[in-house]
Amino acid sequence: MTEIIDLAFPFLALLTFVVVPLYAWIQRGRTFAMFSAVVMALSLVGAWAVHIRLPLWLQGGELRFAQVAMTYGMAAAAWHYAHLVRARMRGRLFRWTVSVPGQTFIASSFLATFWMLILAFLRAPFWFFDAHDAQAFLAPLDGVPYVVGVLAACVSARPLAEIVHLDLAREGPVNFGRLHHTRSRGRPATKRDSGPRPLRVVQITDPHLGSWQPIDRLRTLVEDLVSHDPDLVLLTGDFLTMESNATPGALAAALAPLRQLPGRCYAIFGNHDHEAPDEVRQGLAANGVRLLMDEGCIHQSPIGPIQIIGADYTRHQRTEHLAKLMETFPARPGHLRLLLLHDPSAFHDLPDDAVDLVFSGHTHGGQVGLVSLGLDWTVLSRSRWPDHGLFARGRSRLYVHRGTGFYGFPLRLGVPGEASVMEITWPGGGWDSMERERA
Numbered sequence: 001m002t003e004i005i006d007l008a009f010p011f012l013a014l015l016t017f018v019v020v021p022l023y024a025w026i027q028r029g030r031t032f033a034m035f036s037a038v039v040m041a042l043s044l045v046g047a048w049a050v051h052i053r054l055p056l057w058l059q060g061g062e063l064r065f066a067q068v069a070m071t072y073g074m075a076a077a078a079w080h081y082a083h084l085v086r087a088r089m090r091g092r093l094f095r096w097t098v099s100v101p102g103q104t105f106i107a108s109s110f111l112a113t114f115w116m117l118i119l120a121f122l123r124a125p126f127w128f129f130d131a132h133d134a135q136a137f138l139a140p141l142d143g144v145p146y147v148v149g150v151l152a153a154c155v156s157a158r159p160l161a162e163i164v165h166l167d168l169a170r171e172g173p174v175n176f177g178r179l180h181h182t183r184s185r186g187r188p189a190t191k192r193d194s195g196p197r198p199l200r201v202v203q204i205t206d207p208h209l210g211s212w213q214p215i216d217r218l219r220t221l222v223e224d225l226v227s228h229d230p231d232l233v234l235l236t237g238d239f240l241t242m243e244s245n246a247t248p249g250a251l252a253a254a255l256a257p258l259r260q261l262p263g264r265c266y267a268i269f270g271n272h273d274h275e276a277p278d279e280v281r282q283g284l285a286a287n288g289v290r291l292l293m294d295e296g297c298i299h300q301s302p303i304g305p306i307q308i309i310g311a312d313y314t315r316h317q318r319t320e321h322l323a324k325l326m327e328t329f330p331a332r333p334g335h336l337r338l339l340l341l342h343d344p345s346a347f348h349d350l351p352d353d354a355v356d357l358v359f360s361g362h363t364h365g366g367q368v369g370l371v372s373l374g375l376d377w378t379v380l381s382r383s384r385w386p387d388h389g390l391f392a393r394g395r396s397r398l399y400v401h402r403g404t405g406f407y408g409f410p411l412r413l414g415v416p417g418e419a420s421v422m423e424i425t426w427p428g429g430g431w432d433s434m435e436r437e438r439a
Contacts (some may be wrong), residue, residue, distance in 0.1 A: 003409070004147045005064060009051050009071045013044050016078040027085045036383050039106065046112030047074070047105075050142050056138035066143075073105030080211075087242040089215065089250050099211035100153070100410075106411040117144045117224035148413065155372070156410040157211065159221065159402075159417030161185070166200075166399065166424045168336075168356060172392030176348065178376065179397070181390040183418070183420075198423035199336070202230040205361025206255070206403035210241030212406040215254045221404065221419055223257040228328050228421045233261055235289060236361045237270020237313065237342040241407055246278040250299060251283025257380025258287040265289040268296070268310040270342040270362060292340060294321075307335040309355070313342045318349040326354045336426050344386040344400045353395040357424070363387050365402030365415040372414045390413070 017040045023034035047070065054066050064393035081401045083090070090099065091221045091376050119141055126134040172179065202225045207218050225233075258265050273280045284291050292310020299306045309329050314321050332339055337355045341347065344360035365371065366378025366387035380387040388413035389400040 005067050005071075008073060009067060010048065011352075012071060012074045012078070013413055016040060016074060017044055018043055018082075020078055020081050021150075024084060024085050032085065036084075039081075039110075042113055043077075043109035045108045045379060046114070046116050046145065047109035049116045050112050050146075053139065053142050056136070057142065064210075070105075073101055073108075076102030076349075077106045078102075084242055089209075089243050089247040090211065091345060091404065093213070093338075095211050095214060099245060103211070103408075103410055104149055106155045107152065107411050108146045110409065111145035111148060111411075112142075115298060116194045116290070124283070128288070137320050142145075149410075151415040153287060155414070155416055156406060156412040159226070159404055159419040162418065162420040164422045166390060166397070166422060168424060168426045172393065172397065174392055176391065176393040179390045179392050180192040195216075197303055198425050199233045199301060200228065200230045201233070201234060201420065201424060202226075203234045203359055203361075203399075203420070204402045204404055205235060205236040205342075205359075205401045206238040206253075206364060206405055206407075208238060208272075208403075208405040208407045209244040209254055210405075210407075211243060212410060217251055218254040218404070219256060222255055225256045225421065226260050228423065230261070230302075230421065231264065232299065232306070232308075233258060233265040233289075234338075235265065235267035235284070235341050236307075236358050236363065237268050238272045238274060238407070239280055239283065240276055242304040248279065249283075251279060252286035255283060255287045255289070257287060262288050264299075264306050266299075266310065266340065267291050268340040268342060269293065269313050270284050271313050274313065275301075294325055298332075298335070305332070305335045307332050307337045308340070309338070310340045311342075311346070313383055318346045322346065322350050322354075326351055331355075344391075344398060345384050347386065347391070347393070347396075347398045348384070350396065352393070355396050356426070358396065358398045359401070360386070361401045361403050362402060363403075363410070364406050365400075365418065367411055367415050369405065369415045370411045371402070372416060379413055 006226060020040065021037040024036050051070055052120055054063055076098045079098050106240050123135060123138060162183045162185060164318045204222065205211055209215065209218055232382060239251050265288060267284050269280065281291060290297065292308065293312045296307060296309040299308055309325060311322065311325055338355065339355040339358045341358050345361045347358055347360065363380055364383050366380040371376025371378065371388065376389060378387045386398060386400045388400050388402045404417055406412060
C-alpha cells in the first residue's frame with residue numbers, strides 16, 4: 001500500500017501531462033491543447049519537486065496525508081481540464097469535488113514551480129558546505145505555495161461589499177495619477193440630511209460566470225446589489241468563461257435580478273465577450289440591459305441628465321477609436337458625462353478632458369497585492385494598467401473596479417473582489433458651471 005501511495009502521484013502527473021493535451025488536440029484543436037500543455041508543464045514541475053521532497057520534512061501519517069492530498073489534487077485537476085475540452089456549467093457536487101480542488105492545486109503548483117527555484121538558490125550554500133541541519137530547517141518551506149494557494153482560494157471566493165464615495169468636484173492632477181477616495185462598510189443611507197444628493201451607482205465587471213462563479217452565487221450577489229436601489233447599474237464586460245460560453249441561458253439566469261431596475265442598466269463588451277457575443281447579447285437583453293457598442297444615450301436620473309457612452313473593446317488603434325467616439329457623441333451642457341471602457345489602460349488613449357468619469361474593470365484589481373491590509377499597492381502598481389480605485393488626468397476621472405470574479409486560477413491574494421455601491425457627488429451643471437461656482 002505504501003509503495004502504491006508513493007508512485008500514484010508521479011504516475012498520475014505524467015499521465016495527465018500526456019493525455020489531457022492529446023485529448024484536447026483531438027477534440028478541440030491545437031490552441032487549447034497548447035494552452036493546457038503549458039499550464040500543466042508550469043504547474044507540474046513545481047508539484048513534482050515538492051512531492052519528491054515531502055519525506056525530508058514529513059513522517060508517518062502526516063506524510064501519507066500530504067501524498068494522498070497531492071494525488072487527489074492532481075486527479076481533480078486532470079478531470080477539470082479534461083472537462084474544459086467539452087466545457088459547460090456543472091452542478092455543485094462537481095464544482096466542490098473537482099473544479100475547486102483541481103484549480104486550487106494547479107494554482108498552488110504554479111506558484112511552487114517558481115518558489116522551488118528561489119529556494120534552490122537559498123539552499124545552494126548549505127549543499128556546498130554539507131550543512132544538513134540547515135537543510136532540514138529549511139525543508140518545510142517547500143509547503144508555502146500550497147498554504148498560499150489555499151488562502152488565495154478563500155480570498156478569491158467572495159467579493160468584498162463596500163460603499164465607495166467619489167467626489168467629482170475635486171481638482172485632478174495635470175498628469176495621470178491616483179486620487180484618494182473613501183470606502184466604508186455597511187449599507188448606504190437612504191436619505192442625506194444635508195449636502196447634494198449623491199448619484200448611486202452599482203458597477204458589475206468581470207463576473208466570469210463559471211466554476212468559481214456559479215449561476216446561483218452571481219444571482220445572489222446581483223440581487224443584493226439591486227436591493228440598494230441604485231440610480232444606475234453599469235456592466236463593464238467579461239461576463240463568461242469557457243463553461244458559461246457553452247451553456248445557453250446561464251448569463252440570463254444569473255442577471256435576472258436586474259429586471260427589477262428597468263431603464264437603469266447599461267453594458268459594454270469586454271475582451272472575453274467577443275468569444276460568445278450572441279450568448280452575451282441574449283443574456284443582457286433578457287434582463288432589460290441596454291448594450292452600448294460604440295454608442296451613446298441620455299439617461300434621466302434624480303441628479304439630472306446623464307450622458308452615457310459605451311466603448312466596444314478593441315486592442316488596436318485605440319487612440320483613433322476613442323477620438324472618433326468622443327467626436328460622434330459630443331459633450332452636452334449640464335450633463336454628467338460617463339464612459340464605459342473595459343480596459344483601463346485605454347484611458348491613456350482618451351482625449352484630454354473628454355469625459356467626467358470613466359468606469360473600467362479588466363485588471364481584477366491586480367489580483368495580488370496589499371489591498372486587504374488597507375494599502376493600494378498591487379503587482380500592477382508600476383505598470384501601464386491602472387489596477388484599482390480612483391485615478392485622474394485633468395478633468396477626467398477613472399474608476400477601476402476590482403472585479404466581481406476572476407478567470408482561471410484562484411489567485412486573488414490580498415486583493416479581494418469587489419461588490420460595491422458607489423455614491424458619486426457631482427455639483428451639476430457640467431464642469432463649466434463648477435468652475436464658475438469656484439470663481
